Amino acid sequence: MRDLGTGFGYLAKGQRWVAGHGRWLGFGLIPGLITLLLYAAALTGLALGADDLIAWATPFADDWSSPWIGLFRGFLTVLLFVLGLFLAVITFTAVTLLVGQPFYESLSEQVDKSESPDGSAPESGLPLMRELWISARDSLRILVRAVVWAVLLFFLGFIPVLGQTVVPAIGFCVTGFFLAQELTSVALQRRRVEVREQLALLRANRMMTWGFGVPLALSFLIPFVAVFLMPGAVAGATLMVRDLRGENELPPRQPNPQGVQGQAPGPYGQPHKPGQPPQAQHPQQPQHPQPPHPQHPQPLRNNPYAK
Template identity: 35%
Template sequence: MISEFFTGVRTLGRGFGMWRTHTKLLALGLIPAFIAFALLVAVLVPLALSLGAVTDWITPFADGWGQPWRQLLRVGLGIVIFIAALALAGAVFTALTLTIGDPFYQRIWRGVELALGGDEPQGKTGFWTTIGEGIRLVALGILVALLTLVIGFLPLVGGLLATVTGVILSGRLLARELTGRAFDARGLTTYSRSEMLGAGRARVIGFGVATQLCFLVPLGAIIAMPAAVAASTILARDLAERGALAEHAAAPTAPPPYTGPAEAR
């Protein structure tokens, strides 16, 4: 499982390697990523600046507490709120970027498929499918943010546990969304896609966690998004090939043809 996790991390590294070999192709994804990033910064910066007022409003019962307990409570609560906001931001950023830049990212994953060799999948994701997937991703991102917020209130370990939970669950969501186009091009059903993602769970989480951590680096999301789309194409291809091999291995072997009774000597 650990080996598979780091294979997922290295898959993102292969996506970043595409910047060296396919610079112009990946550069197509910078503009929509920058637009989505700017919109999120416009929301997150005011939230960060107003955290003090927000935590004061949420904890009026602590007004009579002595220092440093009142300050510790409100600072800890502010950190938890911001961690939950970042967990949601990753999902919103991905949904916005893929929706705004769908034509660009379609070209990126097709270019990666051609670079990897073999037959190019001919299917594609429609506009309304992209919108629906984006809405689903944001809705699940909200649930992850709420869960992260609740975990953050646990005594002592809440902040650390909330951070780890938020990164893992958000990464899992990102991986599923990013691989969607490559899976759709192969004509895979939702059930088949879920089955493949489940079979390669550790690898998927490794890729998703690495992507989410890159998104948390200032300006990292802009550079990482095209690389993540390229890497997700590699990941989807690997999972599809693994699924095909497993299906072939599980197929019953045909019995040898009947040749009739042996001739008497």
Template identity: 35%
Template sequence: MNDTGVGARELGKGLFDILRSPKMLLLGGVPALLSSLLLFAGIGVLAWFSGDLASWMTPFAEGWSAWWRGVLRVVLACALVAGAVLLGSVSFVALTLLIGGPFYDYIAERTERERGLDSGSDGVGQPLLMWRGVRDALRLVLIGVLGALLLFPLGFVPVLGQTVVPLCGVLFGAWLIALEVTGPVFQRLGMGVGRRHRVLWRHRREVLGFAVPTYLLCLIPVAQLVVIPSAVVGGVLLAHRVLGHERGGDHAAGAPSGST
């Protein structure tokens, strides 16, 4: 199987594990539900007040004709809502992991225990480990915001905005997901977002084979409740596989820890 297929297979393993364990599905689904409600509520409020915001942001248009002033403010209101949707799509997983950090840490540890994977660490205590998780999640949310701010205006460029930019948006969002769901394994080893990115980049075909379908599935309403916990399990397996490659071994996720 090629590298891309191997990455997709890890997501499939995560889905299988989650569906056969109602407890893990519930633990992983509740934070995803909460973050979905928060994002939908935020976008709903923004949409409700988008007209007022557009008027407040365009005082210079007061002297324009009513038709042109109305067109400008409708376009701006739509752009504000569309930007919020884009931001929500690239930051959804990071927000979910931030809300449900302890739940997903438990899922990750249970996955390692059941599959006999080496859950090594650099010896820090639980409070520092939790802080690493919160810090990394906040960093990834910030990266998501900056990426959305960059991609959003490019979406209005003719041709480019309808072809290259959506593809870049999918790849960007997918890569953020890979950084997020592999976090529990890397954080215990003291490897922050920057080093995690470099390690994953060396195995990018395998990582994107996992992350792109995860990102696309997360765009389906309700499906996130199953996809996110499945991705956490798959991310643990992917992280161990990648780290096994980094150590120079023929590591296969799910093999006993002695093989790593």
């Protein structure tokens, strides 16, 4: 049964996988560090300029008396920064995946090879620039959906009581779902699965998706944690994709009465080895009929010599 625990289990398995493959852990940290620097600069600029932005957006409150103007604009400033932080959490993975597309493609492919019985991994067969274009296009589509949800939850946050209890919980569920989609898209794009099919697959396994994405969204609120969890998150998402597509289930071995590679079985039921001529079976020795034992002729009744 695919439930919350199953999704969290794949998140933990991904972290254990990269921990056991230290080279891939360091390899996967590079895109996250680059994206973290970009987002840190953007959030710092938002924090420094939020007061001026709110004052510019609310000229009607200039004539309000103190302390109402300070409380009103202070509340909007905090709300604006929370909205920016919410968008940063949602889009961090998408931007990191876009920046580190070659890095995470190689990481996901290596996870597939380690889990495949024959050591192979699915390949899209597309050129690198085409893959980058598809990744950017799909990330933009997901970003638009995430912004719509962010704006909706922003206004729902003004509802008393519900805005401080239910709405944040819904926000983390939405964030976790989009995080899971962005991470699984690395493995699904190599399997030529379009973004609509990706969303439909995750919606059909919503509990498992939340179990994977919501803990990750909560951990992303802690500074620098997202950078170190990203390689393991990509590995865990690849493992989850293999489960969702049934690739971990091996088909039962069917008996082959024709021997190996469709060849006829050799003598005594043993198959011929490839590249070797079949061994001739020993012909059965013909059995010579034994001559019948001579029988004494029966005496004739009219034989004058019979005694």
